[in-house]
Amino acid sequence: MSSPETPTRGYTQDKAAYARRLKRIEGQVRGVQRMIDEDTYCIDVLTQISAIQSALKSVSLGLMEEHLGHCVKHAVEAAHDSGDPSDMDAKLAEANAAIARLVKS
Amino acid sequence: MSSPETPTRGYTQDKAAYARRLKRIEGQVRGVQRMIDEDTYCIDVLTQISAIQSALKSVSLGLMEEHLGHCVKHAVEAAHDSGDPSDMDAKLAEANAAIARLVKS
Amino acid sequence: MSSPETPTRGYTQDKAAYARRLKRIEGQVRGVQRMIDEDTYCIDVLTQISAIQSALKSVSLGLMEEHLGHCVKHAVEAAHDSGDPSDMDAKLAEANAAIARLVKS
Amino acid sequence: MSSPETPTRGYTQDKAAYARRLKRIEGQVRGVQRMIDEDTYCIDVLTQISAIQSALKSVSLGLMEEHLGHCVKHAVEAAHDSGDPSDMDAKLAEANAAIARLVKS
Numbered sequence: 015m016s017s018p019e020t021p022t023r024g025y026t027q028d029k030a031a032y033a034r035r036l037k038r039i040e041g042q043v044r045g046v047q048r049m050i051d052e053d054t055y056c057i058d059v060l061t062q063i064s065a066i067q068s069a070l071k072s073v074s075l076g077l078m079e080e081h082l083g084h085c086v087k088h089a090v091e092a093a094h095d096s097g098d099p100s101d102m103d104a105k106l107a108e109a110n111a112a113i114a115r116l117v118k119s
Numbered sequence: 120m121s122s123p124e125t126p127t128r129g130y131t132q133d134k135a136a137y138a139r140r141l142k143r144i145e146g147q148v149r150g151v152q153r154m155i156d157e158d159t160y161c162i163d164v165l166t167q168i169s170a171i172q173s174a175l176k177s178v179s180l181g182l183m184e185e186h187l188g189h190c191v192k193h194a195v196e197a198a199h200d201s202g203d204p205s206d207m208d209a210k211l212a213e214a215n216a217a218i219a220r221l222v223k224s
Numbered sequence: 225m226s227s228p229e230t231p232t233r234g235y236t237q238d239k240a241a242y243a244r245r246l247k248r249i250e251g252q253v254r255g256v257q258r259m260i261d262e263d264t265y266c267i268d269v270l271t272q273i274s275a276i277q278s279a280l281k282s283v284s285l286g287l288m289e290e291h292l293g294h295c296v297k298h299a300v301e302a303a304h305d306s307g308d309p310s311d312m313d314a315k316l317a318e319a320n321a322a323i324a325r326l327v328k329s
Numbered sequence: 330m331s332s333p334e335t336p337t338r339g340y341t342q343d344k345a346a347y348a349r350r351l352k353r354i355e356g357q358v359r360g361v362q363r364m365i366d367e368d369t370y371c372i373d374v375l376t377q378i379s380a381i382q383s384a385l386k387s388v389s390l391g392l393m394e395e396h397l398g399h400c401v402k403h404a405v406e407a408a409h410d411s412g413d414p415s416d417m418d419a420k421l422a423e424a425n426a427a428i429a430r431l432v433k434s
Contacts, residue, residue: 024161032155040148047141053128056186060217063179064224067172071224071327074168079320081161082296087316090300106297110289112165117281117327118433119169119176176432184425187401192421195405211402215394222386222432223328234371246362253355260347266339266396270427273389274434277382281434284378291371322375329379329386 024080035073042066074116081109129185140178147171179221186214234290245283252276284326291319339395350388357381389431396424 025032043066049059086105093102130137148171154164191210198207235242253276259269296315303312340347358381364374401420408417 021158021160023158025155025164026158029155029158033152036148036152036155040145040152043141043145043148047138047145050130050134050137050141053126053131053134055126056129056182056190057213057217059130060179060182060186061220063175063182064217064220067175067179067224070168070172070175074165074172075320075324075327077161077165077168078323079316081165082292082319083316085161086292086296087300087312090297091304094301094304102297106289106293108162109292110285112162112169113288113323113326114285115166115169116323117285119172180425180429180432183428184421187397187424188421191397191401192405192417195402196409199406199409207402211394211398214397215390218393218428218431219390221428222390231368231370233368235365235374236368239365239368242365243362246358246365250355250358250362253351253358257348257351257355260340260344260351263336263338263341263344265336266392266400267423267427269340270389270392270396271430273385273392274427274430277385277389277434280378280382280385284375284382287371287375287378291375295371318372322372322379325376325379329382 022084024082024084025077028076028080032073032076035069039066039069039073042069071116078109078112078116081112129187129189130182133181133185137178137181140174144171144174144178147174176221183214183217183221186217234292234294235287238286238290242283242286245279249276249279249283252279281326288319288322288326291322337399339397339399340392343391343395347388347391350384354381354384354388357384386431393424393427393431396427 042062046059046062046066049062086102086109089102089105093099147167151164151167151171154167191207191214194207194210198204252272256269256272256276259272296312296319299312299315303309357377361374361377361381364377401417401424404417404420408414
């Protein structure tokens with residue numbers, strides 16, 4: 015249960031899994047630093063960076079999925095109950111901007 | 120310091136700059152871990168991950184540029200001198216595969 | 225003309241604008257065919273294909289935005305009213321899969 | 330054999346295959362127009378656009394591969410023979426910019 019100080023996020027129940035995935039990604043980034051330091055062949059460095067990109071993309075898609083299924087869903091329900099769509103509209107605009115950044119990054 | 124055993128790579132002369140950029144990316148990944156740990160709003164986490172992706176993409180493009188301008192260039196010259204294209208063909212195939220991974224990652 | 229059998233989609237009110245954008249994209253694809261036929265310089269062909277990719281990406285982001293703001297929104301409201309989340313869950317899963325394809329395509 | 334009026338490009342020997350692929354992509358774009366016109370479900374339209382994006386990406390990667398293996402290769406050889414790297418440097422810069430556009434588009 016969340017206290018007033020700790021907001022619940024879409025990803026909250028999977029926090030430990032996200033922490034582990036990001037820890038692994040951090041290790042992969044350190045691995046690339048080591049490869050550069052050891053003059054590893056360019057193509058092998060590039061392959062490793064592509065693996066990091068895929069792992070980050072997968073984290074982003076997971077966060078977005080949980081954002082839509084929690085934050086956006088709750089905003090739609092609240093707007094439906096209250097008749098005031100302003101927060102929902104803001105949340106949708108924000109989600110769309112984040113999807114666009116994800117697609118372009 | 121480079122010993123006779125240390126191969127020169129396309130990125131060798133920019134090694135320090137790449138090391139710094141990757142160090143900064145490592146810090147950004149740790150920043151995302153902290154954001155998750157502190158239940159930061161999903162969209163802000165996603166924005167930060169998009170920034171990391173852009174930074175990694177930029178590193179990859181830099182490495183690819185130097186790979187083409189050094190390793191691939193030298194392989195083409197060597198094939199031109201020797202009349203044996205086999206190493207050049209392998210280098211080109213490898214570069215193309217890396218470009219495809221970069222485009223898809 | 226919309227008959228009772230014609231479903232309304234998220235993009236329905238912007239149909240004419242989407243039709244125009246896709247017509248223009250079709251013309252761009254034909255332009256690339258002409259470039260190839262006339263042995264246009266590879267890099268210029270690639271630039272034109274990149275322009276098409278950006279235009280298609282922008283259409284996809286628009287359709288996704290309208291999908292979230294209409295179809296997904298309605299599914300959330302219906303689930304909220306009926307207490308049965310099954311259609312909403314299916315719609316969210318489908319949207320997430322489409323976002324993933326968009327990010328990876 | 331190419332006449333003075335018809336430049337040879339990296340893709341010249343595969344021209345017919347590229348023409349066919351682009352013709353098929355043009356048909357796919359027309360298919361999306363028809364889907365929009367018939368109020369097809371948003372997600373199905375998005376899936377079709379993702380298929381077009383993948384097909385275009387594959388065409389771009391093919392063109393880039395042939396560009397590197399022909400135009401860039403010849404520029405490197407010419408620079409090696411003449412000792413004047415200016416055209417080669419321009420070709421490499423151009424290829425790198427095209428790869429960056431491809432990665433970002």
